Amino acid sequence: MYVSVTGVKPKGFFGWIRFWVLTLPASKKAQQAEGVLLCLFNSKNGFQHTFTVWQSKRQMLAYKKSAAHIRAMKGLPKIGSGRVHGYETDAIPSWDQAFAEWTKNGRDY
Numbered sequence: 001m002y003v004s005v006t007g008v009k010p011k012g013f014f015g016w017i018r019f020w021v022l023t024l025p026a027s028k029k030a031q032q033a034e035g036v037l038l039c040l041f042n043s044k045n046g047f048q049h050t051f052t053v054w055q056s057k058r059q060m061l062a063y064k065k066s067a068a069h070i071r072a073m074k075g076l077p078k079i080g081s082g083r084v085h086g087y088e089t090d091a092i093p094s095w096d097q098a099f100a101e102w103t104k105n106g107r108d109y
Helices: 012-032 057-064 067-079 095-105
Strands: 002-010 036-044 047-054 080-088
Touching: 002 012, 002 057, 002 067, 002 095, 012 036, 012 047, 012 067, 012 080, 036 095, 047 057, 047 095, 057 080, 067 080, 080 095
Parallel strands: none
Antiparallel strands: 002 047, 002 080, 036 047
16 A cells, blocks of 8 residues: 655645645545545644555556646645655554654655
8 A cells, every 4th residue: 555645834825725726626536536545634733634545656646647636736836835755554554643654754845
C-alpha cells in the first residue's frame, strides 16, 4: 500500500477561496480514483490535510496525473504554502500515525 499525506496552509481570504475552488474537484476525483482505499480530510494547526491510502504507488501516480490534481497543484503558489509526504506501508495507518510521518518527513512544496 502507499500512503500520501498533503497539508496546505491557505494564506488570506483569496487563498481560502482558491483553496476551495481548486481542491474540491481534486478531492472528489481522489475519492473515486481507481485503487484508493481511504480518502480523509482533516484540519490541524492551520493546515488543510488530505490523507489517502492506495493499493499501490502506481495507482496514486495515475491519480496525480489527473487534470483535477494538476490544476490544484498549479494553483498552490496562489493558495499558500504546504508540505507533502508519501510512503509505502503494509497496513493502513491511523490519521495520527500518518500525521506524525508527515510532520517528521514531509517536504515543502
